[in-house]
Amino acid sequence: ADAVFGSRMLNKKDALKGGMPKYKWIGNQILTFVQNKLTNRNFSEWHSGYRAYRVESLKKLNLGSLSNGFRFDTQIILELLATNQRITEIPIPTFYGDEVSHVNGLEYAREIIWDTLRHRVKHGVSKESSIDK
Secondary structure, X not given: OOEEEEEOOXXXXXXXXXXXXXXXXXXXXXXXXXXXXXXXXXXXXXXXXXXXXXXXXXXXXXXXXXXXXXXXXXXXXXXHHHOOOOEEEEEOOOOXXXXXXOOOHHXXXXXXXXXXXXXXXXXXXXXXXXXXX
16 A cells, blocks of 8 residues: 555444544544545545555655645645555544644634545546555
8 A cells, every 4th residue: 555544433433432522523524425525435534643654655746735734634645546546544443632632623624625626626536446444
């Protein structure tokens, strides 16, 4: 694989059992559904921070054109898809502590949906999925 993503959502209820707040779980489900529809993919989750990349695969991407903010993770996925790279998802456990998130959820959602729409307009939609589970 060119990228391996850890997913808390391969078994969706496990994320809730691991302490993911329900509002974050619902938001994650909605955003993942919309992004999967826009890209014709079947990711279980677009919003996990657990990722590993093949260095050679990253060298194929224009990383300098991507955001320095929270949307960078989504932009990396879109770049991988645009360059027809293979992505694998593996299950990971969910752990939530007492930390406070500083992400504005509505702004984040707007930005990543906009990025995904731009990707669709620029690259179209592949009929073939590049995701292995």
